[in-house]
Amino acid sequence: MEYSISKILDEIEESGIRRLFEIASKEKDIISLGIGEPDFDTPNHIKEYAIEALNKGYTHYTPNIGLKILRDAISEKLKKENNINADPDSNIMITIGGNQAFFLILSTFINPGDEIIIPSPYFVTHAAATKLVGGKVVEVKTSIENEFKIIPDDIKKLITKKTKCIIINTPNNPTGSVYGRKEIEEIFDIANEYKIKIISDEVYEKLIYDDEHISIASLDKNLDFVISVFSFSKSYAMTGWRIGYVVADSNTISKMVKFQMYLAACANSFAQYAATMALKDSRSNQYIEYMRNEYKKRRDYVLKRLNEINGFISYKPKGAFYIFPKIFIDDNIFSERILKEAKVAVVPGSAFGTYGKNHIRISYATSIENLEKAFDRIEKFMKSLDK
Numbered sequence: 001m002e003y004s005i006s007k008i009l010d011e012i013e014e015s016g017i018r019r020l021f022e023i024a025s026k027e028k029d030i031i032s033l034g035i036g037e038p039d040f041d042t043p044n045h046i047k048e049y050a051i052e053a054l055n056k057g058y059t060h061y062t063p064n065i066g067l068k069i070l071r072d073a074i075s076e077k078l079k080k081e082n083n084i085n086a087d088p089d090s091n092i093m094i095t096i097g098g099n100q101a102f103f104l105i106l107s108t109f110i111n112p113g114d115e116i117i118i119p120s121p122y123f124v125t126h127a128a129a130t131k132l133v134g135g136k137v138v139e140v141k142t143s144i145e146n147e148f149k150i151i152p153d154d155i156k157k158l159i160t161k162k163t164k165c166i167i168i169n170t171p172n173n174p175t176g177s178v179y180g181r182k183e184i185e186e187i188f189d190i191a192n193e194y195k196i197k198i199i200s201d202e203v204y205e206k207l208i209y210d211d212e213h214i215s216i217a218s219l220d221k222n223l224d225f226v227i228s229v230f231s232f233s234k235s236y237a238m239t240g241w242r243i244g245y246v247v248a249d250s251n252t253i254s255k256m257v258k259f260q261m262y263l264a265a266c267a268n269s270f271a272q273y274a275a276t277m278a279l280k281d282s283r284s285n286q287y288i289e290y291m292r293n294e295y296k297k298r299r300d301y302v303l304k305r306l307n308e309i310n311g312f313i314s315y316k317p318k319g320a321f322y323i324f325p326k327i328f329i330d331d332n333i334f335s336e337r338i339l340k341e342a343k344v345a346v347v348p349g350s351a352f353g354t355y356g357k358n359h360i361r362i363s364y365a366t367s368i369e370n371l372e373k374a375f376d377r378i379e380k381f382m383k384s385l386d387k
């Protein structure tokens with residue numbers, strides 16, 4: 001098979017999310033429940049650190065791998081919070097958000113035709129990055145009946161000679177599902193047995209409401225085959241700062257660093273400094289706690305409203321800021337109609353893969369007042385469908 005990025009770019013569908021927002025931008029008085037980022041602002045102390053960085057001269061390129069002070073601070077955080085031992089000089093690389101990480105990581109070991117198992121519904125970048133490196137997306141079904149978690153035997157059935165890795169994402173976008181210790185161990189054991197890598201997307205690690213976050217790399221003491229992706233975007237309300245990081249074996253990191261040299265040189269220098277200080281300053285944890293409590297209240301409110309309205313079946317999300325109810329009509333038609341008739345924007349589930357069909361993604365990263373207004377409209381709209 002011929003590998004051509006240009007051709008792949010022609011073939012990759014534009015994200016279903018973007019199409020809907022184009023329609024939304026033309027309508028007035030829309031309430032958006034389609035947002036994929038915190039509605040909270042970056043805390044002031046972190047903004048002040050960015051100003052301090054500028055005044056201190058953090059206005060130049062940093063090493064391709066990222067600032068040493070940031071990698072040191074991350075290494076300590078990983079030890080304390082994630083039970084991962086990572087050498088700051090060979091196992092950690094700073095990336096331009098978590099998003100950039102997937103293309104960089106996959107480029108280090110995927111060849112055209114290699115297969116990557118992705119639990120579906122999935123975060124769109126996981127599939128797009130797979131295709132861009134010439135890989136083949138193999139979707140493994142998850143469903144509301146199983147709290148949107150993969151069944152280990154289902155993974156085994158899909159493994160072939162071409163399978164190179166599985167991508168997991170906990171807490172999950174778009175479902176809000178969170179894997180427990182036993183489930184993490186089962187996935188780890190399968191990957192170990194079949195000698196495939198695991199890429200673990202943990203960008204929502206701090207946004208967990210009922211359980212604890214388990215990093216699958218904590219089981220892989222020498223970082224032999226687990227590659228983890230983290231980000232400052234959601235935890236610290238820093239989406240626009242574009243700082244993420246990858247934890248991996250030294251060979252993977254050095255190949256990624258080589259690629260970054262030609263791709264972007266480095267992540268933003270003063271944002272890296274501010275991220276370092278965000279990890280060190282205890283005010284950050286207070287802010288995270290505040291945001292988490294707010295999201296939890298909203299999660300409970302949204303779930304209650306959905307359960308009261310005929311036409312939705314919901315799973316109680318345990319993390320992130322999304323809920324992914326099942327609906328009984330085509331999700332694309334539903335999303336367009338609710339946007340035009342009720343002026344509420346939600347994302348059709350099929351934007352997140354085959355098994356997202358007949359679901360919608362609702363984001364509760366917006367105020368309770370907005371949610372109240374939106375659900376009053378949704379309730380009325382659903383009653384109009386009954387007629």
Ligand SMILES: Cc1ncc(COP(=O)(O)O)c(C=O)c1O
Pocket residue numbers: 036096097098099100123169172173201203230231232233239243244
């Ligand atoms: C599951 C998941 N992973 C990674 C990202 C990337 O975030 P960022 O590039 O802002 O770190 C997102 C953003 O929406 C996400 O939802």
